[in-house]
Amino acid sequence: MRLPESGAATAAPALEPLLFELARDGRAGRHVRGAENADALIPAEFRRREPLRLPQLTEPQVVRHYMHLSEINYSVDTGMYPLGSCTMKYNPKVNDRVAALPGFAEIHPRQDDATVQGALALLWELEQLLVKVTGMDAVTLQPAAGAHAEFTAMLVFKAYHASRGDGGTRRRVIVPDSAHGTNPASAAMCGFEVTTVKSDARGNIDLDALKAALGPDVVGLMLTNPNTLGLFEERVRAVCDAVHAVGGLVYGDGANMNALLGLVRPGDLGLDCIHINVHKTFSTPHGGGGPGAGPLCVKERLRPFLPSPGIVREADGTFRRSSDDRPRSVGRVRSFFGSFGVLVRAYAYMRTLGDGGMVETSEDAILAANYLAARLRGRYELAYDRPCMHEFVLSAAAQKKKGAAALDIAKALIDEGFHPSSVYFPLIVPEAMMIEPTETEPKETLDAFADALLRIADRVDSDAASLHEAPLTAPLRRLDEVTAARHPVLRWKSPS
Amino acid sequence: MNRNPYSPHTDADRRDMLAAIGVSSVDDLLGAIPSDARRPALGLPQGMSEAEVQAHLASLAARNRPAGAGPFFLGGPVQRRYIPAAVPALAFRGEFLTAYTPYQPEISQGTLQSIFEYQSLLSELLAMDVVNSSMYEGASAVAEAALMAVRVTGRKRVVVATDVYFQYRETLRTYARGPELEIVEVPTRDLASSAAGVACLIVQHPDALGTLVDVRRIADAAHAAGALLVQVTEPHACALLEPPGKLGADIVVGEGQPLGIPMSFGGPYLGIIACRDALVRQMPGRIVGETRDANGMRGFVNTLQTREQHIRREKATSNICTNEAIAAIVASVYLALMGPEGLRAAARLGVERAHRLAERLAAVPGCGIGNDGAFFDRFLLTTPLGEEAVHAALRAEGIEGGGVAGRDGYTGRRGLIVQCTEMTTDAEMDALVRALGSTVAGAREKVTAR
Amino acid sequence: MSVPDDLRYSKEHEWVRVDGDIATVGITHFAQEQLGDVVFVELPGQGSAVKQFASLGVVESVKAASDVYAPISGEITERNMKVIEKPELVNQEPYGNGWLVKVRVADKGEVGKLLSPADYRAHIGETAPSGA
Incomplete structure (x- = not known):
């Protein structure tokens, strides 16, 4: 396998530097200290000779780094996450x-x-x-x-x-x-x-x-x-x-x-x-x-x-x-x-939850899924049009014929402020979009999500090609997964 | 009123939703469920308020004895280590904790970059080319490493040293029942001479008893026989010991729990697995790689996915899907805060205390150190009494005296496996030395009295 | 030209060009189009034996892995290192620099079991010869 030469990694502009790029020698945090002479207890032939090139950072640097990274991550705590099959319901604190x-x-x-x-x-x-x-x-x-x-x-x-x-x-x-x-x-x-x-x-x-x-x-x-x-x-x-x-x-x-x-x-x-x-x-x-x-x-x-x-x-x-x-x-x-x-x-x-809460959980999950399916029926093809349980699968095959595939619709959902549904699964439905709203999203959020998908359907009808550009409002545009797989860069490498 | 406190729906909402669906109740949607099996009485207790749940769980927690409650020398793959305050404060932020697997990279760069950093940090620590984004924990990672070696070599025999953690050997045997592999256990000293016709040799360094092992010699023997060398290791030890990548290891596995993850009675933990570049196509689990977005910005994505179950199904390198992503982020935050000096200091403190303690315990009449050679931050304490008796006597004094070697199937080993870390205090060591001394002396008096 | 006239084809979308004892093997233009961007190619080493219609190697895109089947039996005399280093050649020149392996043909009679260009065109739903 070919790995690109070091240095290439730092050439592109980045949302947030890597830990390694923020580091300077001499800045170690020292949360633990002592026993400086203990190496002598280890026989010389076993001691580490390879340099230990872990980044040296101060605690405030580390805090800001991860705060910045948290800001470019979607989560249930930040919004609805209708990933079919994954049950992204609220996680109680x-x-x-x-x-x-x-x-x-x-x-x-x-x-x-x-x-x-x-x-x-x-x-x-x-x-x-x-x-x-x-x-x-x-x-x-x-x-x-x-x-x-x-x-x-x-x-x-x-x-x-x-x-x-x-x-x-x-x-x-x-x-x-x-x-x-x-x-x-x-x-x-x-x-x-x-x-x-x-x-x-x-x-x-x-x-x-x-x-x-x-x-x-x-x-x-x-x-x-x-x-x-x-x-x-x-x-x-x-x-x-x-x-x-x-x-x-x-x-x-x-x-x-x-x-x-x-x-x-x-x-x-x-x-x-x-x-x-x-x-x-x-x-x-x-x-x-x-x-x-x-x-x-x-x-x-x-x-x-x-x-x-x-x-x-x-x-x-x-x-x-x-x-x-x-x-x-x-x-x-x-x-x-x-x-x-x-x-x-x-x-x-x-x-x-107890006895009653348990059953209400499933009832609400089923209610939410069927409600969303009802709101979207007619504009998207329901792969199997019978009452669903907690999730349902749409096919965007008709949209694909017009020039926007399930993937494009998924990316357009990002610009509407939602995490996309699961796409291309299950394998037996062409252009599958699998939607699981869960029981913890209020009706107004379900409505907002349905409205977003209906707006996207309108866009597909009027200007399907515009979806190929989505997302435009996310931290990054679409990523080049082909180059990532052809020429894998799987870790940071020291430029020296 | 809602019976599920996390339900958002008002009665009016429910009515409106049912009307939009065109049914009068949820039961109208359940027609596919056999009617005689519908809505069974579960017989669960009634629900609790948050305050009641907090109180109930606190009362259960109070019936456990946490490590800080007395002198503590248990260790092995799971270690009591200092966790910097910023580790949970950052890694357990909801933006990381409540995210899903980063299938949409445009809005998942926080998770993806953190995992890429984890892979990079562990690569440096282990001196290995590729680290995946995590396995469940150490034992299943060892089993997956063996399966990987079987795929690479086409051989079905695996030799593992008897001084590899017993849970790891047991888990390996369980996994081997699937593809019907032959698992052979030999003492570490016999590994090198057991390489003929095997998929891999599995060695642990430092081993379960803390003994330092000449891995290079064993790796050479494996390679000469066309086998792979799998090294089980520990992250803190790698800060002071020559790392596996420089010892000839082809696959490296270990438990990442000591990197800032609480002991939590067995999990969730962090399975570390690393390999050489040439083996990456046989690596199980997700791997994050670097790329660019449409504007040329650097970004990160899950890559080399054709190895995985969601694409290759029965031909995948493993069935693993859920991993331990948040634990990998914890480990990254931990390493970022500790830095090379902090990590070395934590490792050195364990080494220094283990050697000081071993010397004092060996001075107790009849006691000794049972390691085959030099040890790292834990050692095998041999005693003139039965190991179980000593362990029980220490327990009665409120001391967790360490692992019982015989109980855990370390062939031919008897005694207590005593672990030290940077958390081990002088007072704890004094208490152990005193208690061991009086236990041994008490037993002698009994013998003399007879 | 998506189905060249001088080649033979398998139903699994491999092509073969026989030149004396040596056959050159690749995947068709149609196959590479279906796969999308090829990111990885796995091929057997020199000297390995392959059997007609048995698995020969793997061609991968980002989200799919497809077996490549040997259109003809024999011994691998060469694998295309260029395509291993630069998998995009399979997309760019499927019948040229994107070839996969060369095979010393064991039984030339096997060529008779392969599809003619016209039959392959019919197989992939192309009604007329390319360029027509």
């Missing part, structure tokens, strides 16, 4: 504050159970809440994110089938064509082959195609419900029955659980397990890409295979980490006990 309590933030994962009873109690209570919401029986809180939970579940499926003597023959995982890319990738990481099944005209899995794909070599089906079109699988029980009939298992991708809270439990529909993206469903902040947490909730028959350890509540009300209930555990999928700080936030959110 109290959740951040409780996660930072010293009793949570300053405990080490290797401390004895006796010294972390509050943490174990919280995790155990969270597991009970998740069991109730999903209709499953057992939970592992270990997975770090949704994709990590998918991989964990595939390992659990593999162990389950092996325990029944047909581990060697079951090699194929069925994935609908509307699925997130993580589904086939997780199955492949587990050594399985992936068979893709198409969707029918109503946006459901094509049941006939599914049945044709099923056989004794099938590990299971990975099912997102509501699917990535925002549609509830109309024959979900028949789908699960068909998979079970060949001895397969049904994995629920819980990416869209925000539509189901209190309205239906996946465990009542025939699914064998489901993961929860707590950074979606339970309001924990996305952090510009992470962290998340991906608890995996399973039916009783899969409990023995869950990652270890789990948490046990003793008769005296104390808690301990234990693997007693999972004798055939697949092992651990990461160090320690999951994204605890994220799980604390999710727990706080679930307790805030």
